[in-house]
Amino acid sequence: MSHIRKSFSGITVLDDVSFEVKSGEVHALAGGNGAGKSTLMKILQGVYSLDSGQVTICGTTFNGSVSIAEARQAGVGMVFQEFSLVPTMSIAQNIFMGSEKLQGVFLDKQAMNRATVQLLNRLDVDLHPDTEVGELSTGYWQLTEIAKALHANARVLILDEPTASLSATETQTLFDLIRNLKSQGIGIIYISHRMDEIRQIADRITILRNGRNYLTSDLDSISDEEIIAGIVGHQTDNLSKRESRVCLNDEVLLKLDHLHTENGVENVSLEVHRGEVVGLAGLMGSGRTEVTRAIFGVDRVTSGSMTLSGKTYSPKRPQEAIANNISLVPEDRREQGLFTGHSVCDNLVITRYDECERAGLLSNKSIETLVDNLVKGFSIKVDDTKTEAYRLSGGNQQKIVIAKWLGKDPDLFIMDEPTAGIDIGTKREVLDQVAKLAEQGKGVLFISSELSEMVAVCDRYVVMKHGRTVGELPAEGINNEADLQLAIQHSGTLNK
Ligand SMILES: Nc1ncnc2c1ncn2[C@@H]1O[C@H](COP(=O)(O)OP(=O)(O)OP(=O)(O)O)[C@@H](O)[C@H]1O
Ligand SMILES: [Mg+2]
The missing domain is CATH 3.40.50.300 (P-loop containing nucleotide triphosphate hydrolases)
Known part of the structure; x- marks a missing residue:
């Protein structure tokens, strides 16, 4: 060419x-x-x-x-x-x-x-x-x-x-x-x-x-x-490990206790505290996505239990999860996350109309400000936010999905491969946003097939194998991909 x-x-x-x-x-x-x-x-x-x-x-x-x-x-x-x-x-x-x-x-x-x-x-x-x-x-x-x-x-x-x-x-x-x-x-x-x-x-x-x-x-x-x-376009530092913070408070936000579901979860116990990023580690197919589906009310729980801030939590559908202040960035967000025929602006504000309402009317000014902030914050490449979403490049479409959920204000964020399709420059920004959420006292459950990202952002790891939790690791001592890889392998054998 x-x-x-x-x-x-x-x-x-x-x-x-x-x-x-x-x-x-x-x-x-x-x-x-x-x-x-x-x-x-x-x-x-x-x-x-x-x-x-x-x-x-x-x-x-x-x-x-x-x-x-x-x-x-x-x-x-x-x-x-x-x-x-x-x-x-x-x-x-x-x-x-x-x-x-x-x-x-x-x-x-x-x-x-x-x-x-x-x-x-x-x-x-x-x-x-x-x-x-x-x-x-x-x-x-x-x-x-x-x-x-x-x-x-x-x-x-x-x-x-x-x-x-x-x-x-x-x-x-x-x-x-x-x-x-x-x-x-x-x-x-x-x-x-x-x-x-x-x-x-x-x-x-x-x-x-x-x-x-x-x-x-x-x-x-x-x-x-x-x-x-x-x-x-400029020098960036490689993804480096985040300073692990001491949990500001001990409040357990989400607790799964011997959870089994109809679809691939075969005994999972874990906790997510406020103020921490918990990495769900394990190979693809180990049941990580299935855990997120259960928490989000997609798959049915067959035994075991979930609690949210100490209260029994058993969602029957995603709306209940959302009503309980849980956000999910799903793995297959290309299908689930976007109204491609609608404008970038519509897609960004759809989760947040309540914030843009003034006396029962949508305020154009506040919509504009909100959208501007999100477009800048996530470096979404678009000249005019009235453009239909399908006209954006693949990665920029993904940024919209992430921006619209990260911009909301729930207590618990579940993120399944949030940086897939996103370029190296913006990955850093997405991971920074994740860290920021934890600093604001939210709980984050984080999944990524790129171990370097897990190392960069997680405070603690829960390791899964064949639908089960097989171990838990603190971030201390895990300073790079190789450390994490080894620890994941080791977790499996210890708990055989
Ligand atoms: N049908 C279209 N109408 C208008 N603009 C378009 C259309 N298709 C692509 N563009 C614009 O062309 C530019 C390049 O997009 P392209 O999809 O080629 O990027 P890319 O390098 O593949 O990015 P990514 O890594 O996100 O997939 C983008 O700014 C995009 O908005
Ligand atoms: Mg592309």
């Missing part, structure tokens, strides 16, 4: 950007939220037109915009940030959607199934082609998406934040697959906000900043600090 320019309603989003990926190479595309990564890839894939510039795919040069059909024909495959599969259809039906094999006028199901098995074999996946996609875990959705792209003979594969909803094991499976595809000569464009992943999988990196090329480099000849500074 050379000298690509693109603007939306007069606002320049890509300004003379050039980018290339070689056959058999993994090229990381990095940059802050709203830098233009997804837009550049949507141009390559034919979803957006370009204003000027040139795209060459596997030797075919397009002067002007590429259409979706042309891009696919030329060999571009994309795995979307939001999946494009139909959950009620089988794997084979999804892969062959739009290119069904026919025998006469009838669908040739057997031939499609055979071809699907071949594709899945190429990916080392053992799934039946008739399996409904809706029954698969997210990791397999992604593999199905990749199989679909390969079926279309992709020579260039675009992965836009592919691990955002994958477990650690699924991520490693994906990386094995990427290595496999690399060896087959496929060029892979890998978008991610996670440094460790870029280091593990990429050969080269290009950083975009505010819609312009900032640098392109081999990963071997660039340091983490240079990459972070390139993305953020």
Whole structure:
């Protein structure tokens, strides 16, 4: 892609950007939220037109915009940030959607199934082609998406934040697959906000900043600090451990006592005090999200109990949790957290209309002030807050969800992967906000698959394994990811 320019309603989003990926190479595309990564890839894939510039795919040069059909024909495959599969259809039906094999006028199901098995074999996946996609875990959705792209003979594969909803094991499976595809000569464009992943999988990196090329480099000849500074635009300290504070008061806010639920919680006991951040540690699939679902009244409790500020608490639905001053930043907030057709402003104030009310009327002035503060506080990249939320970049949409909940004033915050999709610069700000909540005397239950974030913000850890709590650790003595990793492993064995 050379000298690509693109603007939306007069606002320049890509300004003379050039980018290339070689056959058999993994090229990381990095940059802050709203830098233009997804837009550049949507141009390559034919979803957006370009204003000027040139795209060459596997030797075919397009002067002007590429259409979706042309891009696919030329060999571009994309795995979307939001999946494009139909959950009620089988794997084979999804892969062959739009290119069904026919025998006469009838669908040739057997031939499609055979071809699907071949594709899945190429990916080392053992799934039946008739399996409904809706029954698969997210990791397999992604593999199905990749199989679909390969079926279309992709020579260039675009992965836009592919691990955002994958477990650690699924991520490693994906990386094995990427290595496999690399060896087959496929060029892979890998978008991610996670440094460790870029280091593990990429050969080269290009950083975009505010819609312009900032640098392109081999990963071997660039340091983490240079990459972070390139993305953020200034030097930042690495995530450092927060001064652990003595709990201001001993008040137990939330207590779970031998909790079991209908869905994956198999004996969990823990406490969250006012003024502390409790990290719920453990591998993906250890039942952490399921604990948050129980506290938030989504999953039914089958035995054991919960108390909130000493009183029995047994929510039947999320509204009861909210009425009890509990806030949840859910893991899958892209689906649950946002009204994408509504403006940024509406989305930010929806939880807080009560504060903007003056004598029974909504005060425009107070709405404006509130929204301004949130947009600045979370560096949400938007020119006009009347813009519909779907027009924002993925990470900026996530910031809205977090801002709207953090801005509220509940007693207990539950945060499940609050920084997923958020760029390195803003992660720090989100974590600072979390610490601030604790300092204000709130209780926080915090989950992150990035251990460095846990270390940076938690006062105490509760370790989970197979749906059970298996240990508790103070923050003292845990000063980095390795310490925490080791402690988590150790907790499991101690309590066998
Ligand atoms: N359909 C659209 N209409 C108007 N503006 C848009 C549209 N799509 C993207 N933009 C703007 O283009 C800019 C770049 O967005 P893009 O999605 O490419 O960022 P990104 O680098 O992928 O960020 P993230 O890391 O958050 O996913 C943003 O400021 C965004 O608001
Ligand atoms: Mg994006």
